Amino acid sequence: MILTVTLNTALDLTYAVPALVPHTSHKIHAVAERPGGKGVNVARVLSALGHETVVTGFAGGATGAVLRDLLGALPHGPVDALVAVSGNTRRTVAVVDGSTGDTTQLNEPGPHIGADEWAAFLQTFGELLPRAEAVALCGSLPPGIHVGAYAELIRLARAAGVPVLLDTGGEPLRRGIAARPDLVKPNAAELAQLTGAREPLRATHDARRRGARSVVASLGADGLIAVTPEGVWRAAPPSAVRGNPTGAGDSAVAGLLSALAEGLGWPERLARAVALSTATVMAPAAGEFDRAAYEDLLARVTVEQQTPAA
Template sequence: MIVTVTLNPALDITHTVASLVPHTSHRVAEVGIQAGGKGVNVARVLHTLRLPTVAVAFRGGLTGAAIQADLDRHGIAHRLIDTAGESRRTFTIVDVGSGDATVLNEAGPAVTSDEWHALRGEVHRLLADASVLVLSGSLPPQLPDAAYAELTVAAARAGVPVILDAAGPALRAGVAAGPDVVKPNAAELADVTGLPDPLAAAEALHAAGARAVVASLGPDGLLAVTPDGTFRAGPPASLAGNPTGAGDSVVAAIAAGIHTGTSWPHRLSEAVALSAATVRAPRAGHFDADTYHRLARGRVGSLAPTTDTS
């Protein structure tokens, strides 16, 4: 079973417009509302792939109730911990003309020490049957930067591999705890290491404690520094669409690969295919099945450690 943890879940609201023009009013062509947050998106993708998964998250107020209702409606197993504060919302505006997405993220509710203790306890119980633990997304207010590090240490004691997808201080603290995989994007990678070159930055995170680093480089695909070597993987061509959630699909593919025991090249090919297929889908946590199956057997090229990735 793959356990995903989302400490700052959201109700994702997506508005699709023909063209986004600042300082004007717009008619919304389509509205999508669903449970979100990075770990929830990962669980949704894994559920679609028919892999056993359970989503652990906080739930607060009417928004939290809407998050739970959506998970129930789609049959995604979950363990939700109540918070006194209202769960957050995110708003995504998709411009059909350009394919660009504009995202507004609320901060989320503050989490008390008792609420954090309850969620930690739920994760500890699930680790007994877990094959992978996925820790994804931002931290809510008042949680310590080391929150993901605490869960990483607990998983290591239980012998469960950890994938960490975070940014800033949470990523820095989490890497020091020795996760099996970290999955930053290019901006997060540069921010946490201070190094502009993706390969040098990925190697720095590897040296700091991450056993593998998989960096999302947007249309340039993925760069992975792993125990089996350094690899570069990318789709055959850029795909237009909504990129929101593409990184979460990368995490889902890596988690699936660890769960099933596939090689790193195979995991990366799957990650590229799933992320590209997510760009072609209307919302995060979904993917276009035809695109996925067409790209699933894409090529993965090995890189020498000194290869220029710019």
């Protein structure tokens, strides 16, 4: 199975409005409620692709109960191995303008995690690791979790011989990379913040030198750059698409893990990641992927090997 970790899970609310106008009142016509947080999104996509997937992290309070109910109701859904906490799982609100699809995001901070709750999580993580083909550590850290938490989890995964992917930003990414994960998947902003370099290929090489075995940088509509011991690749969709990019990065992570778990090489991993993230942008519902578009795109993504890394 594939294990995804979401320390800051979320109940994701999507509100459709004709247009968001600050300092006025809006009647919401359509409300969607989904289990969220990056690792939960990754697990949803992996499950939809047919992989046995387990979700761990934290959930608590009334919002956490709703999140777990929604997770349990997903067809072929991931297994819920979330650890109960006393605080309330955060909500996120995405306000989507009907005419343009432009999205305004409001993210609650998440509950404070106590030392005993972190200890309970480490126990669950340790029990799940031996059964995992791969593990993904995804998203922000909730209050109360030490900034080196991902580095700690990466060391545990490496000690257990389980390939580990890290998808986060800021100081947790900086600390995590130093613990030598197999793969990090920063976006352009996270990469620039980490390395100070603006040129994506240079920044990706730089990120790798900080300790990651491989780096796959997501560049939005421009696709992916992968810098790995096996070579350097660029992968891109056949043409630019319009739509809602929410969850596209999570779908890319699911694509990378899915192909990794099936023993496929970098070109196949990158093609799957680009096809899934593009099919996510194209889907009407935020964070879902359009399966027909995915299958069509898979053969049409361009993956080009570059000059080997210096």
